[in-house]
Amino acid sequence: xxxxxxxxxxxxxxxxxxxxxxxxxxxxxxxxxxxxxxxxxxxxxxxxxxxxxxxxxxxxxxxxxxxxxxxxxxxxxxxxxxxxxxxxxxxxxxxxxxxxxxxxxxxxxxxxxxxxxxxxxxxxxxxxxxxxxxxxxxxxxxxxxxxxxxxxxxxxxxxxxxxxxxxxxxxxxxxxxxxxxxxxxxxxxxxxxxxxxxxxxxxxxxxxxxxxxxxxxxxxxxxxxxxxxxxxxxxxxxxxxxxxxxxxxx
Numbered sequence: 253x254x255x256x257x258x259x260x261x262x263x264x265x266x267x268x269x270x271x272x273x274x275x276x277x278x279x280x281x282x283x284x285x286x287x288x289x290x291x292x293x294x295x296x297x298x299x300x301x302x303x304x305x306x307x308x309x310x311x312x313x314x315x316x317x318x319x320x321x322x323x324x325x326x327x328x329x330x331x332x333x334x335x336x337x338x339x340x341x342x343x344x345x346x347x348x349x350x351x352x353x354x355x356x357x358x359x360x361x362x363x364x365x366x367x368x369x370x371x372x373x374x375x376x377x378x379x380x381x382x383x384x385x386x387x388x389x390x391x392x393x394x395x396x397x398x399x400x401x402x403x404x405x406x407x408x409x410x411x412x413x414x415x416x417x418x419x420x421x422x423x424x425x426x427x428x429x430x431x432x433x434x435x436x437x438x439x440x441x442x443x444x445x446x447x448x449x450x451x452x453x454x455x456x457x458x459x460x461x462x463x464x465x466x467x468x469x470x471x472x473x474x475x476x477x478x479x480x481x482x483x484x485x486x487x488x489x490x491x492x493x494x495x496x497x498x499x500x501x502x
Contacts, residue, residue, distance in 0.1 A: 313346040320345055 255271050262268040323345070324338050383393065400406060433441075 313349060315339065315343070316345050316347045 257271045260269065260271055320335075320339055320342060323342065324335060327338070329335065329338055381395075383395075396406075
């Protein structure tokens with residue numbers, strides 16, 4: 253520290269100067285966790301096989317108590333007090349590890365089975381090119397080449413056969429049977445024909461007792477009622493005058 257920061261004043265319009273010396277680059281403020289030697293690159297891009305850790309019997313085999321008990325009985329020891337001293341004297345009597353057992357008996361079933369010489373040329377299982385009777389009946393005796401599937405050769409072959417059949421006249425051997433319309437189709441066609449009929453000038457149907465009755469409502473279209481020639485409603489000209497007075501001025 254070159255100067256007391258409490259007594260130092262910054263010049264007008266400038267930032268207060270830093271009076272402390274900067275720490276070295278390796279200085280870490282706070283806690284720095286230890287670096288993991290196995291990072292993301294090693295985890296994703298490096299494959300490591302599993303190495304089984306040795307069992308306790310492999311590192312430090314346990315005493316073989318069955319053999320020790322037989323040896324103690326053969327030596328004339330019959331009490332439990334004599335067992336600890338006898339086991340200390342014969343501490344080399346241990347259980348055999350798995351490697352020792354396999355080395356002593358190579359004919360155990362843990363080893364891989366061997367094929368007899370008489371069956372060396374035999375095939376076990378089903379070959380990859382085998383096609384069952386159901387597959388042959390549905391798709392043919394051979395697997396279709398991928399080239400024909402990608403290029404659409406079977407589609408082109410079908411189109412070619414259809415064209416050849418039409419040219420030879422084999423496709424017209426049977427009479428053409430038109431499709432039979434359903435009731436729904438007939439109903440829709442009937443409704444469409446009624447809707448699309450041209451309008452006629454016939455008088456709309458009306459009951460006989462209403463044929464002589466005139467309309468009770470006058471339709472005003474914006475013109476002069478007297479000039480239009482329409483019959484005045486019940487009440488005479490007074491009704492028209494009242495309607496004109498009630499109509500809003502445009």
